[in-house]
Amino acid sequence: MQNILLTGTAGFIGSNFVPYFLEKYPKYNLINLDLLTYAGNLENLKECENNPRYKFIKGDICNRELIEYIFAEYDIRGVIHFAAESHVDNSIKNPGVFVQTNVNGTYTLLDVAKKYWMENPFVYKDNYKECRFHHISTDEVYGTLSEDPNNLFTEKTPYAPNSPYSASKASSDMIVRSYVETFGMNCVITNCSNNYGPKQHDEKLIPTIIRNALLKKPIPIYGDGKNIRDWLYVLDHCKGIDLVYHNGKKGETYNIGGKNERTNLQIVNKICEILDEKIPQKESYKDLITFVEDRAGHDRRYAIDATKLETELGWRADENFESGIMKTIDWYLQKAQK
Numbered sequence: 001m002q003n004i005l006l007t008g009t010a011g012f013i014g015s016n017f018v019p020y021f022l023e024k025y026p027k028y029n030l031i032n033l034d035l036l037t038y039a040g041n042l043e044n045l046k047e048c049e050n051n052p053r054y055k056f057i058k059g060d061i062c063n064r065e066l067i068e069y070i071f072a073e074y075d076i077r078g079v080i081h082f083a084a085e086s087h088v089d090n091s092i093k094n095p096g097v098f099v100q101t102n103v104n105g106t107y108t109l110l111d112v113a114k115k116y117w118m119e120n121p122f123v124y125k126d127n128y129k130e131c132r133f134h135h136i137s138t139d140e141v142y143g144t145l146s147e148d149p150n151n152l153f154t155e156k157t158p159y160a161p162n163s164p165y166s167a168s169k170a171s172s173d174m175i176v177r178s179y180v181e182t183f184g185m186n187c188v189i190t191n192c193s194n195n196y197g198p199k200q201h202d203e204k205l206i207p208t209i210i211r212n213a214l215l216k217k218p219i220p221i222y223g224d225g226k227n228i229r230d231w232l233y234v235l236d237h238c239k240g241i242d243l244v245y246h247n248g249k250k251g252e253t254y255n256i257g258g259k260n261e262r263t264n265l266q267i268v269n270k271i272c273e274i275l276d277e278k279i280p281q282k283e284s285y286k287d288l289i290t291f292v293e294d295r296a297g298h299d300r301r302y303a304i305d306a307t308k309l310e311t312e313l314g315w316r317a318d319e320n321f322e323s324g325i326m327k328t329i330d331w332y333l334q335k336a337q338k
């Protein structure tokens, strides 16, 4: 058995990852460290709480003493690091906590892992040679794209983060990079596009659209609604993480994205059309769409070129937007009925 430290898995992506990973790999014990900020919810992991190979620890990734204790107590052999402050709007209101968690927290985890796994730069301790640190990051580090469909983010696109959120994630990527280059640590980074699916926090776009539609409240859409994101079903992200954690090359970064570019307006219209079919009302849900003042510094377009992950590691998204959004809406409808 091997013990892997997962951080931030009471949040959206991590709580989809844990049940998938637990079931697929009976050889792993998973230790989940999460501070349970407003974004973390243990309800998301109810299905795992009695699994003897899953353990939850409430705590802060910035707490070095705690991280050192966890590494020693559980003899940690791998880290998959999801924990972050993740909502761009919050980073505009309160950037400090983004720098603290995303930059200092990542540094603390990395530095403790280095101390626990390595003897000297480029020299791992015996028995720790396979230990790997996987840092989960975002395509937002690359900044914004023009609307030319041939213009995509590759792993070679220069970093140009525009929000305090993306700048803090870009900084954490750079710290990880420096631990590869300076200390020879076995790290990988994945930069993924916008995820959607079950268990996402209410504050994010798709849950907000579904919730407000069901409550017949105005559905707020920023600016002209033409900002483009490349939407990936969360389980396809989890499968990409699994592939990179196990087979990615040391020191490499991999972009993950599903070639599903949609404007916010297309997203809201699609969801309203599905709800019009599933729970018809006198008026279409589209009548609730309300344009609101744009987000400050709102990036216009993100789109991922995932060729490297596809050709080197054989990743393919199993869901397209049409199939993924149906599963997602069904999940939120069930949640609303509870």
Ligand SMILES: NC(=O)c1ccc[n+]([C@@H]2O[C@H](COP(=O)([O-])OP(=O)(O)OC[C@H]3O[C@@H](n4cnc5c(N)ncnc54)[C@H](O)[C@@H]3O)[C@@H](O)[C@H]2O)c1
Pocket: 007, 008, 009, 010, 011, 012, 013, 014, 033, 034, 035, 036, 037, 038, 039, 040, 041, 059, 060, 061, 062, 081, 082, 083, 084, 085, 086, 087, 101, 105, 136, 137, 138, 139, 169, 191, 192, 193, 194, 195, 196, 201
């Ligand atoms: N959601 C997306 O579309 C998306 C896309 C690409 C990359 N990412 C990245 O994936 C990761 C997970 O994103 P998510 O959407 O699941 O985020 P989330 O906000 O839903 O969850 C974050 C989790 O981290 C925990 N956390 C926050 N600060 C902590 C701290 N100091 N110590 C320990 N735990 C702490 C929270 O309690 C929460 O459970 C993040 O690193 C994010 O940058 C997200």
